[in-house]
Amino acid sequence: MLVAAAVCPCPPLLVPEVAAGAAPELDAARAACSDALGVLAAARPDLLVVLGTAGQGGRGPFPQGTPGTFRGxxxxxxxxxxxAARPAPERELPTSLAVGAWLLERTGWADAPVEGLGVAETLEPERCAETGRELAGRAARVCLLVMGDASACRTLKAPGYLDERAAPFDAAAARALGTADVAALRALDSELAAELKAAGRAPWQILAGAAENTGLAGSLLYEDAPYGVGYLVAAWS
Incomplete structure (x- = not known):
């Protein structure tokens, strides 16, 4: 059963070594992520699943100890x-899960076994719900660390250029995540999300599936769009 969740953005720039001189610009986001992970630790889970999007080669489950890198x-x-409780597997984490692993290392996570799951950005909403239910049934007390960005079309200099639909989409996602509104997350338009390059849509809808009938409450800890990309941090408990 899902007992808590943390929703965090997954840009490599969240890692100070990658951001270099621009690192202070995301200090508030990093602090919010740390607060969200604190909610997970307080929930005393039997299993933590780190969830994010991945390309074709980085999908599927990743066992505890799987390496990731920012050398690219x-x-x-x-x-x-x-x-790292066992020899390092041959596969590497996709970027979204590598950022999640970095957050766990930064906060000194040692509270429960950890697994990773990479999914396609295009995963259908129905399959997202099914995946969420499957994850919630993995242990008596499951926590999710959900890695995903909102739209990448908030400004002229954004990766996806400016799209007037981006701000309303991000606002709807922020409201849903901040209030643990499962129905609103399910209602996010997958085609619009793809057009707006909102990589968090599938992970958020998996969270919605996992949270069915749990009565969890949500709190929005951070909302901003640096570099024209929507970054949201929320905690559910």
């Missing part, structure tokens, strides 16, 4: 998914 972003920094 020009920095000599490696991470692991939770404490």
């Amino acid at each position: 972003f020009g920095v000599d920094l490696d991470v692991r998914l939770g404490p």
